[in-house]
Amino acid sequence: xxxxxxxxxxxxxxxxxxxxxxxxxxxxxxxxxxxxxxxxxxxxxxxxxxxxxxxxxxxxxxxxxxxxxxxxxxxxxxxxxxxxxxxxxxxxxxxxxxxxxxxxxxxxxxxxxxxxxxxxxxxxxxxxxxxxxxxxxxxxxxxxxxxxxxxxxxxxxxxxxxxxxxxxxxxxxxxxxxxxxxxxxxxxxxxxxxxxxxxxxxxxxxxxxxxxxxxxxxxxxxxxxxxxxxxxxxxxxxxxxxxxxxxxxxxxxxxxxxxxxxxxxxxxxxxxxxxxxxxxxxxxxxxxxxxxxxxxxxxxxxxxxxxxxxxxxxxxx
Numbered sequence: 001x002x003x004x005x006x007x008x009x010x011x012x013x014x015x016x017x018x019x020x021x022x023x024x025x026x027x028x029x030x031x032x033x034x035x036x037x038x039x040x041x042x043x044x045x046x047x048x049x050x051x052x053x054x055x056x057x058x059x060x061x062x063x064x065x066x067x068x069x070x071x072x073x074x075x076x077x078x079x080x081x082x083x084x085x086x087x088x089x090x091x092x093x094x095x096x097x098x099x100x101x102x103x104x105x106x107x108x109x110x111x112x113x114x115x116x117x118x119x120x121x122x123x124x125x126x127x128x129x130x131x132x133x134x135x136x137x138x139x140x141x142x143x144x145x146x147x148x149x150x151x152x153x154x155x156x157x158x159x160x161x162x163x164x165x166x167x168x169x170x171x172x173x174x175x176x177x178x179x180x181x182x183x184x185x186x187x188x189x190x191x192x193x194x195x196x197x198x199x200x201x202x203x204x205x206x207x208x209x210x211x212x213x214x215x216x217x218x219x220x221x222x223x224x225x226x227x228x229x230x231x232x233x234x235x236x237x238x239x240x241x242x243x244x245x246x247x248x249x250x251x252x253x254x255x256x257x258x259x260x261x262x263x264x265x266x267x268x269x270x271x272x273x274x275x276x277x278x279x280x281x282x283x284x285x286x287x288x289x290x291x292x293x294x295x296x297x298x299x300x301x302x303x304x305x306x307x308x309x310x311x312x313x314x315x316x317x
Contacts, residue, residue: 003137005117009101010039010138013077016046017070017099021083022090023266024053025239026156026191028082031105031127033062034149035081038140047071049092054236059190060152061145075099082127082153084111084287105134107157110278110287125165128153132173147182155191159243163291199240201231206241206256212248213309217316219245220309222257222265222301246270253277253312257304260296265304268294275315283311 010016018035020028029050036048048062049070057063069092078099080086083106086093096102104115107130109122124130128150135142142150151174158166178184195203206221213220223238231237238258245254253275257265267284269277271291278293284307286295297304 003119003134006103006105006119006134007138009077009103009117010044013075013101014045015073015075016044016077016079017075017095018046018048018079018081019083019089019092019096020050020081021088023235024050024082025236026057027126027128027153029053029057029063030060030149030151030153030156031081031131033060033066034128034131034135034142034146034153035079035105036065037062037146037149038135038138038142041143041146042138042140047075049095051090051092052235054239055234056191056194056196056236056239057152060149062149070095076101078102078115080104080106080115081131082106082108084108086114105130108287108289110282123165123167125163125167125170126154126157128157129170129173142177142180144181147177147180148187151177151182151184151187152191155188160188160192165289196234196237198231198233198237202227202233202238202241203244207244210245212251214313214316216248216250217252218255218309218312219248219251219253220255220257220305221245222259222305224259224301225261228259242268242270246272252316253280255305255308255312257297257301257308259301263298263300265297265299265301266294267297267304267308269308269312274317275312277312280308280311280315284308 039046078096102115104118107124111120210221242256256268281293281295284295
C-alpha cells in the first residue's frame with residue numbers, strides 16, 4: 001500500500017464519511033476536521049461524524065458541521081483517523097465497515113491495520129502531523145482553516161511540544177502553518193490553557209484522592225459517575241487529569257480511572273521515562289503510545305485498581 005492507493009480511492013469516491021475514536025481528543029477532532037475541510041475543498045460530498053466531543057474544540061473551523069450520525073447510504077469511502085481498531089469507533093463502525101472502500105490514517109504503533117488501505121506512521125507524534133503528508137500527496141493546499149485544525153491536533157498530542165515524540169519536522173510544519181496565517185499562540189491557549197469550570201472542580205477531586213505508591217514511582221487517582229454529575233461535567237471535561245500525577249517529581253507512572261458505568265472504568269496511563277504503558281494496557285485489551293495509553297476495565301473500582309497497579313509494578317526498575 002502506498003499513498004498513491006489512498007489518493008486513487010479518494011479521487012474515485014464521491015460520498016465519504018470521516019470517523020475517529022471514542023472520547024475524541026484534540027488530535028482526533030483536529031485531524032477529522034482538517035480532512036473534512038480538505039475533501040470539501042476538492043468537491044467531495046463528505047460527512048464528519050463525531051457523536052460527542054468537548055466544547056473546548058468548538059472554535060475549530062468546521063466544528064459546527066460535525067454530525068452525530070451518518071446518512072442512511074452506502075458511502076463510497078470510509079476514512080478512520082487517529083484510530084487503532086474498528087471497535088474504537090464505538091457503535092458507529094457500520095458506516096465505516098459498510099463503505100465500498102475503507103482507509104485508515106493513524107500514528108499508533110498498535111494499529112491493527114483494519115482498513116482496506118492503511119497509512120500509519122508510528123514515528124509521527126500526532127495523527128495531524130501524518131495528515132500533512134497525506135494532504136500533500138493529494139495536492140491539497142493547507143490553508144489557514146485546515147492548518148488551524150492540524151495545529152490543534154499537533155499541540156494536543158505533543159502536550160504543547162513537550163513530549164519525546166516531537167521531531168524536527170514538527171517544528172518545520174508548525175513554522176509553515178504560521179506562515180499561512182495560523183494563529184499558533186491563540187490555538188495553543190484555546191487547546192491547552194483554557195479550562196472549563198467542571199474540569200477545574202474535577203481536578204480538585206483527583207488531587208485530593210491521589211495516592212503515591214511504590215516509593216512514589218506510581219500515582220493513582222480516580223473520579224466516579226457521581227463526581228461527574230456533581231460538577232455538571234460534559235464530554236472532554238476529564239481530559240488532562242491523568243497528567244497531574246505524572247508531573248510530580250519522582251513519579252514514573254500516573255494511573256487515572258474514570259467510572260463509566262457501575263462496574264466499568266476507563267483507565268488512562270502516562271509514563272515519564274521508561275515504562276511502556278501501551279504494553280501495560282494491552283493486557284486489558286487496550287493500547288496507545290509508549291508513554292500515553294488507555295484501556296477499559298469491566299470490574300469494580302477496587303479490582304481495577306489492584307490489577308492495573310500490579311501490572312505497572314512489573315515494569316518498574
